[in-house]
Amino acid sequence: MKKIPAIIACLCLIASTAVRAEPTTTKGSTAMPMTEDLRALAPALEKYGQTIVIGDLWKRPSLSARDRSIVTLAALIARNQTVELPYYLALALDNGVKPSEISEIITHLAFYTGWANAVSAVQIAKDVFKGRGIGADQLPAASAAQLPLDEAGEAQRASRVGQEFGNVAPGLVQYTTDVLFRDLWLRPGLAPRDRSLITVSALVATGQVAQITYHLNRAMDNELTQEQAGEVLTQLAFYAGWPNTFSALPVVKDVMEKRPR
Amino acid sequence: MKKIPAIIACLCLIASTAVRAEPTTTKGSTAMPMTEDLRALAPALEKYGQTIVIGDLWKRPSLSARDRSIVTLAALIARNQTVELPYYLALALDNGVKPSEISEIITHLAFYTGWANAVSAVQIAKDVFKGRGIGADQLPAASAAQLPLDEAGEAQRASRVGQEFGNVAPGLVQYTTDVLFRDLWLRPGLAPRDRSLITVSALVATGQVAQITYHLNRAMDNELTQEQAGEVLTQLAFYAGWPNTFSALPVVKDVMEKRPR
Amino acid sequence: MKKIPAIIACLCLIASTAVRAEPTTTKGSTAMPMTEDLRALAPALEKYGQTIVIGDLWKRPSLSARDRSIVTLAALIARNQTVELPYYLALALDNGVKPSEISEIITHLAFYTGWANAVSAVQIAKDVFKGRGIGADQLPAASAAQLPLDEAGEAQRASRVGQEFGNVAPGLVQYTTDVLFRDLWLRPGLAPRDRSLITVSALVATGQVAQITYHLNRAMDNELTQEQAGEVLTQLAFYAGWPNTFSALPVVKDVMEKRPR
Secondary structure, three states: OOHHHHHHOOOOOOOOOOHHHOOOOOOOOOOHHHHHHHHHHOHHHHHHHHHHHHOOHHHOOOOOHHHHHHHHHHHHHHOOOHHHHHHHHHHHHHOOOOHHHHHHHHHHHHHHHOHHHHHHHHHHHHHHHHHOOOOHHHOOOOOOOOOOOOHHHHHHHHHHHHHHHOOOOHHHHHHHHHHHHOOHHHOOOOOHHHHHHHHHHHHHHOOOHHHHHHHHHHHHHOOOOHHHHHHHHHHHHHHHOHHHHHHHHHHHHHHHHHOOO | OOHHHHHHOOOOOOOOOOHHHOOOOOOOOOOHHHHHHHHHHOHHHHHHHHHHHHOOHHHOOOOOHHHHHHHHHHHHHHOOOHHHHHHHHHHHHHOOOOHHHHHHHHHHHHHHHOHHHHHHHHHHHHHHHHHOOOOHHHOOOOOOOOOOOOHHHHHHHHHHHHHHHOOOOHHHHHHHHHHHHOOHHHOOOOOHHHHHHHHHHHHHHOOOHHHHHHHHHHHHHOOOOHHHHHHHHHHHHHHHOHHHHHHHHHHHHHHHHHOOO | OOHHHHHHOOOOOOOOOOHHHOOOOOOOOOOHHHHHHHHHHOHHHHHHHHHHHHOOHHHOOOOOHHHHHHHHHHHHHHOOOHHHHHHHHHHHHHOOOOHHHHHHHHHHHHHHHOHHHHHHHHHHHHHHHHHOOOOHHHOOOOOOOOOOOOHHHHHHHHHHHHHHHOOOOHHHHHHHHHHHHOOHHHOOOOOHHHHHHHHHHHHHHOOOHHHHHHHHHHHHHOOOOHHHHHHHHHHHHHHHOHHHHHHHHHHHHHHHHHOOO
């Protein structure tokens, strides 16, 4: 029950000069004026929001509210939609995403959606964290003991990419190995399954179908179920638009069909 | 003649702290400072704007000013380019797009470009409408008697999508039928031909070529002519960039060639 | 040595009400608070920024700091990421990009990424230029003597595009010839090689792989080396995200392999 009122405000936040200072909570009346704006200008949109998104989508059992929050944050940061970010950052905290995980999500997306997206998200998260009294002690250190690496799998990936593109963009290929797969992905503050979840979400949300195959397989290797994967697409339909998800559907289907049972 | 001065300001609006409060009219001098900015910093850009976009593109007879406004709004909302939205919302009203149609356009694009895009547009439209004294009486209700449904066509679509993706993302497939094709598309406040026009425009403007075939055919079933379709692309070249339209060209050509004569 | 401290601030700028007024220099302490924000909220991100982006990427010898600035500006403008634009405009000036070239870059990108992107960039550049005392005398005129045209090559291009799409979108095809290839590309304020560089960068940064082949070949005809092209991708990985560059890699590889030696 506790989550419902928290979510009720979720479609109503909007950019304004004051927005960054306010919505550090999802439980307040601060968002209400916007509900009224939606109701006044686009009553059907407000109705869909209440009945379908709040009243149905977020309650579907096939994906947890925590996972839905992670998927939604990834979509918003990947699309640089800072307007709704304060609300969904706060909702994510309410739904059990840890501050340290949010810090890692933003850092991860710097590489998977562009540096400026992450820098914008940092600024917004700063205000949300401040409003909740979240300090440096709850955030991950710059460096930490790494998670174990699947040496064989990584060697295979690096060899494949190196053979294919090592002569085309040697710097890019080297950074991919050194910075991404031998550093970023091994940071302990976020489970590999969650890193895969946000990577896949960001790819779908930005229409990058070409790399869904690799990362969705990686996600499913890390225990994302087929049912959850389908529900990730369903969640993203509302937050990244129907076309992005329909462009992803054939690729996701192909991955599912080719997985070993 | 009345439209020309209205359009003269159209390339000049820009985000600033004050922008949302001002440009609720397209007929004023408020935009002039920006023309001066363009002229000062990028005189060639200002020249192209005056001679090509204002002086030529918007006057081309193969697509009405009203349709051009709808296409342009769809592109700006789909790309979340709120900076120029106040001006083009006002211009759309001047060009005969009804307030109720703008409300429906925004609601429609929530599903075809992502929820946050629509919420941002609502906030901006609110100010534009307020500046013109447009009240709730001119806006559509949340629910209304539906337009007639092509049951056979919709059954065929639903069956095809269900067979292909029903096991991949059952929630997404169900929402597509229930919320989109049996509800949103049947709302009476916007002609089906116009819904198709904004859907195609949003797809082109966001580089989503995969779904142009279905929606352009639907648009042409609803009386969008081949000449108008080509002119939609021409309009979008300026507002969504040349690459998006050139990526769409082969798909649009293919649709045109396969249409029954 | 002079460039290093200038770059140190480069990952730290963020949108705020005050941001547009301040960062007209890359050499100040104004950006420092943001470094502290990054360090506080996402220490790993700040570490990657200092060690990899500032400490390594920008120093790589295979692409000049000037070219890296041009590539980065193109990516930010193409993605409408105005937040970091003030800093990177100032850095570009420090790295030897002339004010007149920046004006031309923005004008060029109006056509290759959408008009609103350019208008937003104009407003931000205005403040940066003002802060440095850059006046109209340093900016290009609206019209100027054109660079020589490769008549045979352009006739071939126009004929090919006309045959393929002249019946689909005649207006678009005509504007492409008249406005783009017989006007914009011939403006003298920016070397053709640099126009190609920003066009390719914008295509990669927005996931428009279909047109990379034509424009990368054109860039390499204009003396962009294979090594530089690979390094452009490497630079873009950080500023437009890994997925955009990995989607471009197969196309870039194909272009390189098919070039006459």
